[in-house]
Amino acid sequence: MDRNMERDTQQGTSSQGAPADSGVSRRSFLRKSSIAAMAAAVGSQIPFGDLLPEGMQLVGMAHAEEAMKIEGKIPEMVVLNTRPLNAEPPPHFLDEDITPYKKMFVRNNGIPPVNVDAAAWKLTIEGESAKRSVSFSIAELKKKFKEHTLQIQLECGGNGRSEYNPPAKGNQWRVGAISCAEWTGVRLRDVLEDVGVKDDAVYIGYYGADTHVSGDPKKVVISRGVPIAKAMEDESLIAWAMNGKDIPLLHGYPLRLVTGGWPASTCGKWLNRIVIRDKVHDGPKMTGMSYRVPGYPVAPGTKVPEEDMVIIESMPVKSLVTLPKTGTVASLGDALEVRGHAWAGDYAVKSVDVSIDFGSTWQSCSLTSPRNRLAWQNWSTKVKFPQAGYFEIWTRATDENDTMQPMVVPGWNPRGYLNNACHRVAVKVI
Ligand SMILES: Nc1nc2c(c(=O)[nH]1)N[C@H]1C(S)=C(S)[C@@H](COP(=O)(O)O)O[C@H]1N2
Ligand SMILES: [Mo]
Numbered sequence: 001m002d003r004n005m006e007r008d009t010q011q012g013t014s015s016q017g018a019p020a021d022s023g024v025s026r027r028s029f030l031r032k033s034s035i036a037a038m039a040a041a042v043g044s045q046i047p048f049g050d051l052l053p054e055g056m057q058l059v060g061m062a063h064a065e066e067a068m069k070i071e072g073k074i075p076e077m078v079v080l081n082t083r084p085l086n087a088e089p090p091p092h093f094l095d096e097d098i099t100p101y102k103k104m105f106v107r108n109n110g111i112p113p114v115n116v117d118a119a120a121w122k123l124t125i126e127g128e129s130a131k132r133s134v135s136f137s138i139a140e141l142k143k144k145f146k147e148h149t150l151q152i153q154l155e156c157g158g159n160g161r162s163e164y165n166p167p168a169k170g171n172q173w174r175v176g177a178i179s180c181a182e183w184t185g186v187r188l189r190d191v192l193e194d195v196g197v198k199d200d201a202v203y204i205g206y207y208g209a210d211t212h213v214s215g216d217p218k219k220v221v222i223s224r225g226v227p228i229a230k231a232m233e234d235e236s237l238i239a240w241a242m243n244g245k246d247i248p249l250l251h252g253y254p255l256r257l258v259t260g261g262w263p264a265s266t267c268g269k270w271l272n273r274i275v276i277r278d279k280v281h282d283g284p285k286m287t288g289m290s291y292r293v294p295g296y297p298v299a300p301g302t303k304v305p306e307e308d309m310v311i312i313e314s315m316p317v318k319s320l321v322t323l324p325k326t327g328t329v330a331s332l333g334d335a336l337e338v339r340g341h342a343w344a345g346d347y348a349v350k351s352v353d354v355s356i357d358f359g360s361t362w363q364s365c366s367l368t369s370p371r372n373r374l375a376w377q378n379w380s381t382k383v384k385f386p387q388a389g390y391f392e393i394w395t396r397a398t399d400e401n402d403t404m405q406p407m408v409v410p411g412w413n414p415r416g417y418l419n420n421a422c423h424r425v426a427v428k429v430i
Pocket of ligand 2: 157
C-alpha cells in the first residue's frame with residue numbers, strides 16, 4: 001500500500017485509476033489536522049500555523065509555575081531543587097536593566113556557609129605558579145587596590161537545559177538562569193600581579209566556603225576557574241558588593257569571583273582561596289563531563305567518551321523577551337511593545353530581530369550599547385499583528401562575529417549545556 005502510494009506520487013496516477021493521494025498532499029492533510037488540533041488546544045486560530053517548523057510544539061498560553069518563597073526573593077521564583085537550592089525567575093521578571101537581588105536566579109551546588117564574619121574573612125592567593133602565598137582581609141583588598149564597578153551578565157551553563165531531548169540530568173532550567181547585576185570590587189589581575197604570577201601560569205582556580213550536601217567537611221563542593229588570559233581581563237573582579245550593597249548571602253557574601261561571559265560556574269561564591277596553576281585547573285566540576293561539551297556534533301542520546309569533552313569557554317549569543325509575558329492578550333490594531341535583553345558571552349551583540357510568523361520573516365529591533373564590556377544589551381520594538389489569533393513572538397540575536405541564535409534547540413550534548421535557541425513568547429490577539 002505504502003509502496004503503491006510512493007509510485008503513485010511519481011506517476012501521478014493510481015493503479016486503480018482513481019486520483020492519486022500523493023505523499024505530499026497526505027502530509028499536508030496531516031499537517032492541517034494537527035494545526036487544527038493545536039488551535040483547539042490554544043483556544044484560537046493560528047494564522048501562521050502552517051509556518052511552524054514541523055515537530056515543534058507551541059509555547060501555549062498557560063503558565064504553570066510551582067512557586068515557593070525564598071527569603072528576599074519574589075514569590076514567583078520557580079524552584080528546581082531545594083537542597084541544594086536552585087531557583088529561577090519567570091522571564092518577564094527580568095525586565096530591568098540591572099537585575100535586583102529579589103529576581104536573581106540562584107544556583108547552589110552545596111550549602112552556603114552560616115554565620116559569616118566578613119571582618120575576619122580571608123582570601124588566600126597561592127598555588128604552584130604563585131610567586132608567594134598571601135592572605136588578604138576584605139579591608140586590605142579595599143585599601144590596597146583600585147575599586148571598580150561593572151555591570152556583568154552571569155549565565156548558568158545549563159540555562160535552557162529543560163528543552164533538550166533526550167533530557168539531560170541536572171537542574172531543568174528554563175530561560176531564567178541569567179542575571180546582570182552591578183558588581184563592585186577590585187580587579188583580579190591587580191591582586192594576582194601583587195602576589196606575583198610565575199611565567200608558567202596557565203589557569204586560576206577558586207575555592208569557596210560552602211559545604212557539601214553530604215555533610216562531609218572534606219568534600220569540596222565545586223572548584224572551577226579560567227585560563228590566565230581570562231583572569232587578567234579588565235572585567236574579571238573579586239567583588240564584595242552587588243548593586244551597591246553587600247553581596248547577599250545566596251550570591252556569595254562576603255566575597256565572590258566575577259568572570260562574566262563564561263559559564264557562571266566560573267564565578268566562585270563565598271570566595272576564600274584562589275590558586276594559580278601551572279596546568280588546567282582540576283578541581284571538582286572542572287573535569288569529566290561537568291561544564292564540558294563534545295568537541296564535535298553528536299546525535300541526541302550519544303554516549304560521548306570523557307576524553308572527547310571540551311571545557312565551555314565564552315557563552316553563546318542569546319536573547320530574552322521580558323515584555324510581554326507569555327499568555328498576554330493583545331488587541332488587534334494596537335502596536336504591542338516588545339522588549340528584552342541580549343548578550344553573547346565575551347562578545348557584543350550586533351542586532352536583534354523578532355518574528356511573529358514562526359521564524360519565516362523577521363523585523364529588526366533597536367538595540368542599546370552595553371554599559372561596559374560583558375554587560376547585556378537592551379532591545380525593543382513594536383509589533384503589529386495582521387489578524388486575530390494565536391501568535392508567538394520569537395527573538396533572535398546576532399553577535400559581532402555574525403553568529404546567530406538558532407531557531408530550534410542547538411546541538412544536543414550529554415549534560416544539556418549551551419541551549420541558546422530563540423526565546424518564544426505566546427500572545428493571543430483579539
Ligand atoms: N562556591 C560556589 N560558587 C559557585 C557555585 C557554588 O555552588 N558554590 N555555583 C556556581 C554556578 S554553577 C553558578 S551558575 C553561579 C550562580 O550564581 P548565583 O547563584 O549568584 O546566581 O555560581 C557559581 N559559583
Ligand atoms: Mo551554573
